[in-house]
Amino acid sequence: MPPARDIPLLCPVCRNPLRFGGDGAPTLACGAGHSFDAAKQGYFNFLVGKGTVFEADTADMVAARFDFLSAGHYQPLADAVAELAMPALAAAPGIRPAVLDAGTGTGHYLRTVLDRAALESSPLESAALESGSADSASPGRVPAAAIGLDISKFALRRAARMNPDAVNVVADVWQPLPVADAAVDVVTVVFAPRNAAEFARVLRPGGRLVVVTPRPGHLAEIAGQAGMLGIEPAKDERLAASLDRNFTPAGARDLDLALFLSPRDVANLALMGPAGHHLDRTGLAALEDGLPQRTSVSARFRISVFERNHPGK
Structure with missing residues (x-):
């Protein structure tokens, strides 16, 4: 049984608890009779009713992101996110x-978090927990359970293969999350929308929110010619203001990466972000054809850590 099954999930229709089917069946069902079968790629689709009004990443945008991240260009960022999640x-x-x-x-960033958590866990306690014999005297940590949530089914097809030990769910982050109250220790948000109230609800006491945002100058060498979106002014202030009712800042780390990218890398970087919804594919191909063998690019990130406010703050 994968550790992700330990996380209490809620039905997106009625908010009753969901349970996995017996004998390892890839089905989630609630007591009210709502059930969700896993897609053949291994993820669950929790978009119900009218679904969502937000535009999900397309197949080519997801393929570009997969290829870029698989090349390791942002691995130091993934490592930093995992390090800040560990406490x-x-x-x-x-x-x-x-x-x-x-x-x-x-699923690349989640994979790094789970690998880091497994590396730092206690093998003895992990075995004890799997056998049901763990008790308060057992030292160390145990492997982490995980939920990967995204609005794009194309992304979840990749994520389910990357993280088969997680529950991978297509859902809208702006809707009530399909997770029980106080069910997780860490919420990670890498270049994604932030539903502060829901993140606070699902975090346990002492839980941590880890958010990655770009800093001024991020990808500046190619942003204009590749049609990428600029960094919003006062982004840090807006981030803090959007979380203020539910979270308290607990630190931040800036990370700069010097990248030397091939023409294909540059095209993937442009296509994998929000601008990918609007980029002219023909123009992007022409840009790729005209680039030098290597382009020097600066990636600039801020990794912000927030702790959940105590009730009544």
Whole structure:
């Protein structure tokens, strides 16, 4: 049984608890009779009713992101996110820590968090927890459970292959999340929307929100010619203001990466972001053909950490 099954999920229709089918069946069902079968690629689709009004990433945008991230260009960012998530994943003995990756995309960042958590877990306690014999005397950590959530089914097809040990769900982050109250220790949000109230609801006491945003100058060498979106003014101030009612800042880390990208890398970088919804594919191909063998690009990130406010703040 994958550790992700330990996370209490809620039905997107009635908000009753969901349970996995017996004998390893890839089905989730609630007591009210609503059920959700896993797609053949391994993810669950929780978009119900009218679905969502937001535009999901397309297949070619997701393919570009997968290829770019698989090349390792942003691996130092993934490593930094995992490092900042670890303190909150150091759960009490015998309790499996859990992470929600909101806007999981292709699952690369979540994969790094889970690998880091597994590396730092106690093999003895992990075995004890799997056998049901873990108790308060067991030292160390246990492997983390995880939910990967995204609005794009094309992204979730990739994420489910990347993270088969997670529950991968197509859902709208602006709707009530299909996760029970106080069910996860960490919420990670890498270049994705932030539903502060819902993140606070699903976090356990002492839980941590880790948010990645671009800093001024991010990809400036190619942004204009590739038709990419600019960095919004006062982005940090707006981030803090949007979270203020539910979270308290607990630190931040700036990360700069010097990248040397091939023409294909540059095209993938342009296509994988929000501008990919509007980019002229023919013009992007012409840009790729005209680029030098290597282009020097600066990636500039801010990784912000927030702690959940105590009730009544």
